[in-house]
Amino acid sequence: MKAKSIGGTLDDEHASRLATAISMALVKDPTNVLKATDVIENYPDDLQQRFGTSLICSIPGITHFTTEQAERYYVQAEASLVKAGEPASECLDNMRATMSEIRQEAESRSDD
Numbered sequence: 001m002k003a004k005s006i007g008g009t010l011d012d013e014h015a016s017r018l019a020t021a022i023s024m025a026l027v028k029d030p031t032n033v034l035k036a037t038d039v040i041e042n043y044p045d046d047l048q049q050r051f052g053t054s055l056i057c058s059i060p061g062i063t064h065f066t067t068e069q070a071e072r073y074y075v076q077a078e079a080s081l082v083k084a085g086e087p088a089s090e091c092l093d094n095m096r097a098t099m100s101e102i103r104q105e106a107e108s109r110s111d112d
Contacts, residue, residue, distance in 0.1 A: 015050050015051075016060065016063050016064065018051065019050060019051055019055055019056065019060035019061075020060050020061040020063075020064070022037065022051060022056050022060075023056050023059065023060050023061055023073070023077070024061075024073075026056055026057075026077060026080070026081075026091075027073075027076045027077050027080045028080070030077075030080050030081050030083075030084040030087075030088045030091070031084050031087055031088070033056070034053060034084075034087060034088060034091060037051065037052050037053040037056045038052075038053050040052045040053075041053045041054060053090075053091060054094065056091075057090075057091035057092075057094040057095050057098075058094055058095065058098040059073065059074065059077075059095060059098050059099065059102070061073060062098075062102060067102065067106045070099070070102055071099075074095065074099045077095060078092065078095065078096070081095065
Protein backbone atom coordinates (compact mmCIF):
# COMPACT_ATOMS: atom_id res chain seq x y z
CA MET A 1 0.00 0.00 0.00
CA LYS A 2 1.52 3.33 -1.08
CA ALA A 3 0.11 5.26 1.88
CA LYS A 4 2.13 3.13 4.25
CA SER A 5 5.40 4.12 2.56
CA ILE A 6 4.81 7.88 2.58
CA GLY A 7 6.27 8.44 6.06
CA GLY A 8 9.68 7.27 4.96
CA THR A 9 9.85 9.27 1.74
CA LEU A 10 9.06 12.76 3.02
CA ASP A 11 11.68 15.13 4.36
CA ASP A 12 10.91 16.96 7.60
CA GLU A 13 9.54 20.07 5.86
CA HIS A 14 7.09 18.12 3.71
CA ALA A 15 6.12 15.87 6.61
CA SER A 16 5.34 18.95 8.68
CA ARG A 17 3.21 20.41 5.90
CA LEU A 18 1.32 17.14 5.45
CA ALA A 19 0.67 16.88 9.21
CA THR A 20 -0.61 20.47 9.17
CA ALA A 21 -2.87 19.70 6.21
CA ILE A 22 -4.29 16.69 8.05
CA SER A 23 -4.90 18.87 11.11
CA MET A 24 -6.79 21.35 8.92
CA ALA A 25 -8.92 18.48 7.63
CA LEU A 26 -9.61 17.64 11.27
CA VAL A 27 -11.50 20.93 11.57
CA LYS A 28 -13.72 20.05 8.60
CA ASP A 29 -14.41 16.38 9.33
CA PRO A 30 -13.07 15.33 12.72
CA THR A 31 -14.75 11.94 12.89
CA ASN A 32 -13.34 10.62 9.62
CA VAL A 33 -9.92 12.21 10.10
CA LEU A 34 -9.64 10.62 13.54
CA LYS A 35 -10.65 7.23 12.12
CA ALA A 36 -7.87 7.51 9.54
CA THR A 37 -5.22 8.81 11.92
CA ASP A 38 -6.10 6.18 14.55
CA VAL A 39 -5.15 3.53 12.01
CA ILE A 40 -1.88 5.32 11.25
CA GLU A 41 -1.16 5.70 14.98
CA ASN A 42 -0.91 1.92 15.22
CA TYR A 43 1.59 1.44 12.40
CA PRO A 44 4.82 -0.04 13.77
CA ASP A 45 7.03 2.43 11.90
CA ASP A 46 7.93 5.71 13.68
CA LEU A 47 8.04 7.58 10.37
CA GLN A 48 4.49 6.56 9.55
CA GLN A 49 3.32 7.48 13.04
CA ARG A 50 4.23 11.11 12.30
CA PHE A 51 0.72 11.36 10.88
CA GLY A 52 -1.10 9.56 13.67
CA THR A 53 -3.77 10.88 15.99
CA SER A 54 -1.48 11.92 18.83
CA LEU A 55 0.48 14.25 16.55
CA ILE A 56 -2.54 15.58 14.67
CA CYS A 57 -4.28 16.40 17.94
CA SER A 58 -1.27 18.31 19.24
CA ILE A 59 -1.46 21.18 16.71
CA PRO A 60 1.37 20.16 14.36
CA GLY A 61 1.14 23.51 12.53
CA ILE A 62 2.67 25.21 15.54
CA THR A 63 6.07 24.65 13.95
CA HIS A 64 5.22 27.37 11.44
CA PHE A 65 2.15 29.09 12.98
CA THR A 66 2.40 32.36 14.82
CA THR A 67 0.79 32.36 18.26
CA GLU A 68 -2.20 34.19 16.75
CA GLN A 69 -2.56 31.60 13.98
CA ALA A 70 -2.38 28.81 16.54
CA GLU A 71 -5.12 30.51 18.56
CA ARG A 72 -7.36 30.85 15.49
CA TYR A 73 -6.78 27.22 14.53
CA TYR A 74 -7.47 26.09 18.09
CA VAL A 75 -10.79 27.95 18.29
CA GLN A 76 -11.97 26.30 15.06
CA ALA A 77 -10.67 22.85 15.96
CA GLU A 78 -12.07 22.96 19.49
CA ALA A 79 -15.56 23.81 18.23
CA SER A 80 -15.40 21.05 15.64
CA LEU A 81 -14.13 18.46 18.12
CA VAL A 82 -16.75 19.39 20.70
CA LYS A 83 -19.43 18.92 18.04
CA ALA A 84 -17.98 15.50 17.12
CA GLY A 85 -18.64 14.27 20.66
CA GLU A 86 -17.17 11.25 22.36
CA PRO A 87 -15.06 9.95 19.45
CA ALA A 88 -13.12 13.22 19.55
CA SER A 89 -12.86 13.72 23.31
CA GLU A 90 -9.34 12.34 23.72
CA CYS A 91 -8.12 14.45 20.80
CA LEU A 92 -9.76 17.50 22.32
CA ASP A 93 -8.09 16.87 25.69
CA ASN A 94 -4.73 16.53 23.96
CA MET A 95 -5.28 19.71 21.97
CA ARG A 96 -6.31 21.66 25.06
CA ALA A 97 -3.14 20.55 26.85
CA THR A 98 -1.02 21.52 23.85
CA MET A 99 -2.67 24.92 23.61
CA SER A 100 -2.09 25.50 27.30
CA GLU A 101 1.63 24.84 26.79
CA ILE A 102 1.73 27.17 23.78
CA ARG A 103 0.08 29.93 25.80
CA GLN A 104 2.48 29.43 28.70
CA GLU A 105 5.48 29.63 26.36
CA ALA A 106 4.11 32.77 24.73
CA GLU A 107 3.54 34.31 28.14
CA SER A 108 7.09 33.45 29.22
CA ARG A 109 8.49 35.10 26.09
CA SER A 110 6.47 38.23 26.71
CA ASP A 111 7.75 38.41 30.30
CA ASP A 112 11.38 38.46 29.13
